[in-house]
Amino acid sequence: MTALTQEVQGAAGTTGGATGNGLARYLVIRFLLIVPTVLVLVSVVFFLMHATGDPVTTAFGDRLTPEQLHQKLHQAGYDRPLLTQYLDYLRSLAHGDFGRTATDNQAVSSMLRTYGAATAELAVYAMAFALAVGVPLGMVAAAYRDRAADVALRLFAILNYATPVFFLGLLLKLVFSVWLNWLPPSGRSSIDVQLELQDRTGSTGIYLVDALRSGDGSAVADVLRHAVLPGVALGLLVAGVLLRLVRTNLIGTLSADYIEAARSRGVSRFRLVTRHATRPALIPVVTVLGLQVAGLLGGAVLTETTFEWKGLGYELAHYLTVRDYAAVQGIVALFAVVVALTNFLVDVTAALIDPRVRY
Known part of the structure; x- marks a missing residue:
């Protein structure tokens, strides 16, 4: 018996070690894939931007003589071979040097810090709204499958996903800012609040955090009022995806054997959905939330432009215009x-949730 026990324990230890090694190997491989992913995207953007022409010619081409234009191109390094510019750019990027903007001569890293906080704040508002709306409505749609409520919610989700975010933003501004005059149509805060928050020592650039740290309730309310419309416009884009995903997963979970057993014991529909079926159904949602970050960043370009929310999306639209x-x-x-x-x-x-993805 002792020998058999030791053999079983040894096999279990071997399996556990193999599982641990499999997880570690999987995580290392996935982490290393970050580098080529970023490299490919950065390279594509580099060559596409250079294919559209240089910013010096775009900005000064009709105001300078050919000699002056050539001199500016030489000073900026745009007259060098494209491959040389590309390799120099990658070398600088590897050292954390993003260069300086050609139009206003500021450090790109400083610009990223300044406006990145605004985009991050908007993304948090949008994701919070998407979770607060998409998950509960998905649960309702699953609970009333193929009934009027389900059909209406599915149509709502499709419209949210299909409607361009800039059009939705303009519609929200028209209704809540122009017609009802409930919410401000643009900006991250009122001018006086903005100046107060920016002048504070140790400002994070995230207005809600800075307003909370100041202890000024009126500043917090002002920041939140300005965040409602852009946060809703961008959040609805993700809310529609979450609604349909939660509905689909929850319907599948509600047909499981243990749910049928609970239903046969007289458990109410509300309790089945909220207590027994929701947690397993939400596991796939975790993975989709991460994928929606790319959608939020893409939508932020149009949302920030529509609401004059001066973040990275707003600046990207400007810098694309001037190349x-x-x-x-x-x-x-x-x-x-x-x-x-x-x-x-x-x-x-x-x-961590599902060991099968490690292999």
């Missing part, structure tokens, strides 16, 4: 890193 290579490449590189890291965290979460 500012360094600024556009820096913003895209940051977006690529954020999306890649988010997907890595999603992979980690999925591997």
Whole structure:
């Protein structure tokens, strides 16, 4: 008996070690994939931007003589071979140097810090709204499958996903700012609140955090009022996806044997959905949330432009117009890193929840 017990324990230890090694190997591989992912995206943007023409010619081509234009191109380094510019850019990027913007001569890294906080704040508002709306409505749609409520909610989800975010933003501004005059139509805060928050020592750039730290209730209310419309416009894009996903997963879970057994014992529909079926059905939602980060960043460009929310999306639209290579490449590189890291965290979460994804 002792020999048999030792053999079983040894086999269990071997299995556990193999599982641990499999998880570690999986996580290392997924983490290392971040580098080529970012490299490919940055490279594509680099060559596409250079294919559209240089910012010096775009800005000064009709105001300078050919000699003056050539001199400016030489000073900016745009007259060098494209491959040389590309390798120099990658070398600088590897050292954390994003260069300087061509149009306003500011450090790209400083611009990313300044406006990145605004985009992050908007993304948090949008995701919070999407979770608060998409998950409960998905549960309702699943509970009343193929009934009027389910049909209405599915139509609501499809409309949210299909409607362009800039059109939805304009519609929200028209209704709640122009017609009803309930909410401000643009900006992150009122001018006086903005100046007060920016002048404070140790400002984070995230207005809600800075307003909470100041202890000024009117400033907090002002920041939240300005965040409602852009947060709802961008959040509805993700809410529609979550609604349909939660509904589909929950319907599948409600048909499981243990749910049928609970239903036969007289458990109410509300209790079946909220207590027994919801938790297993929400596991796949965790992975999808990470994938929606890319959608939020893409939607942020149009949302921030529509509401004059001065974040990275707003600046990206501006720098694309003037073909500012360094600024556009820096913003895209940051977006690529954020999306890649988010997907890595999603992979980690999925591997911890379901061991099958490790192999």
